[in-house]
Amino acid sequence: MGVTKAEPGLTREEIDTFWSEGYLVVRGVLTADEAKHFASLVLDLLPPDLSIPDHWESFDGRIKPFHAAGDQTFDGPEIIPLYQNERLYTVMAQLLQSPRLLVRDGSLAITIRNDTRHESELSQQLHLDPAVPEDVDEFLFTLQETEIGGCFYFTDVEPHGGGIHVVPGGHRIVEEEARAAPRGRQLHDKWRNISHLETVEVTGAAGDFVLMHHLMPHAASHNRRSLTRVVQFLRYARDDQPYQAGERPGDRPTDRGYDEAQLAAMTPLGRKLLGVDRW
């Protein structure tokens, strides 16, 4: 199907698991050394005196660096290799059944230990970040509309280590509920506040990528361990995604452009995934 042959994709069984559960951990996308390298790049963003800049987010031990106010995409030359990782691309192309993909997001999160007692293990409301804009009333439920995102774990994430929480099979529950109601995109405060579903924490090792369907309810959790959790979020969609051109909060402003150093870091695949060259 025109993807890089050398990169192993998912097995038939893994593909089935992804579509039935709505999430899947792809093991060892990065080597332990690569993961360590990216973890330290991200941790280096923290000001040495730990004074969190005003334009970042920080709550309950979860620190979200912002590149600039309102812009959480980090896509400097040192980070670009992650966007164009060939193994991850192969997996995404397999699942989305097209080699012509686009990548976005590239936001980061650092979750430090937080022992404060909270009612919930979650440090965010359970929510969706779907590819469908908030002012659209109905999901299409097509493969063209589907975005597959998720995160690289740059550190080992053991139980209660701040792993992302998901609802096994949750994307199918969302689809059923949204199909059964008029204006299904608008349910549960536009799916920003889902309070009726049970979650599980996704653990993993440094270098794993946690794949998630865009209709998977998910949330960040408290890290009860001393090991800081460091992650990067990425989303892949087909180039015929109906809303790809639509801007959403947190998306990279398309007018920022790429400088020479960024372009130099891009492979031919990266140039297409990042929209520099057309497929």
Ligand SMILES: O=C(O)CCC(=O)C(=O)O
């Ligand atoms: O940090 C996490 O595990 C999830 C964060 C998330 O889903 C978000 O910020 O939208």
Ligand SMILES: [Fe+2]
């Ligand atoms: Fe989210």
